[in-house]
Amino acid sequence: MQNPNPLKSAFVTGATGLLGNNLVRELVLRGVAVRALVRSLDKGRQQFDGLAGVELVPGDMADVGGFAARLQGCDAVFHTAAFFRDNYKGGSHREELERINVDGTATLIAQAYRAGVRRFVQTSSIGVLNGEPGVPIDETCLRELGDADDYYRSKILADQAVLRFLARHPDMHASLVLPGWMWGPADIGPTSSGQFVNDVVLGKLPGLVPGSFSVVDARDVAQAHIAAALQGKRGERYLAAGRHMTMRQLVPLLGKVANVKTPTRRLPVPLLYVLAAAQEVYARLTGRPIMLSLATVRLMVKEAGRTHFDHAKSERELALKFRPLEQTVADTVGWYRSRNWF
DSSP, X not given: OOOOSOOSEEEEESTTSHHHHHHHHHHHHTTOEEEEEESOHHHHXXXXXXXXXXXXXXXXXXXXXXXXGGXXXXXXXXXXXXOOOHHXXXXXXXXXXXXXXXXXXXXXXXXXXXXXXXXXXXXXXXXXXOOOTTSOBOTTOBOOGGGOOHHHHHHHHHHXXXXXXXXXXXXXXXXXXXXXXXXXXXXXXXXXXXXXXXXXXXXXXXXXXXXXXXXXXXXXXXXXXXXXXXXXXXXXEEEEOOEEEEHHHHHHHHHHHHTOOOOOSBOOHHHHHHHHHHHXXXXXXXXXXXXXXHHHHHHHHHHTTOOOBOOHHXXXXXXXXXXXXXXXXXXXXXXXXXXXXX
């Protein structure tokens, strides 16, 4: 089942997030009326600043019933909200990950269906996939639960909840989009990428860490979500991972764009664990985001080389394209500079 009819109205969860706000803006540009779920009305107003075509809906994925009535009349639900703390706040959050990412997703798609919505796009993650280092990974390379950290585990379980719902409701259409490490403008959180940009530009990066990443523009991921709603196949996963990069490639590029000097020395893994432990203590004392957590170090070590993704399916079925990474980095830096973050 595909959906040839254009969208007229949509509900977006996680609307003030990096992906969510760029998705809201792209939908509005296409003439779609958007109901934007926000945990804070003040933050929603700050993010959208009276943008026409956006209705702010206060609510939280921990209490889907509290905003379920606002799903009525929407043509599609785009679920971009997720609980994600391990990698920039440190500590363990497994219970909250399951309550919000897993149970919240299951409740949301059920409430959307009850409200008459028949199109649903789930924001998954490249973390639900796994493969050998250096080998291209596609949507069929599913990760086993036993090989996942707590966040990746929650995303695997959330995807399974969506697919189970589809199995019970043949008239429901849902697709899953799998983003990589998202960068882009309007990251007021900031997310881990925005925090990384700020730390590098402000000279807080002590050295180069090992590992590789798949870097993608959030605006391209937003395009993938809309394409998945309009022409994606029911129950299918679509990669929107972006471009494989090592830290040795990414940091100099960021320095060149921002016109700042960046470190060249590599940090040994044992030192990274020490630095991460110290930063987690700092996070607990201040509540502020950190550049490096223990979860991040473990993930970098484990996933090194496993960020080569094959986008053939998304290119074929969604006509997905990626803008140059240099443009993404420049737009991200430019957005922060224009708001005097540095």
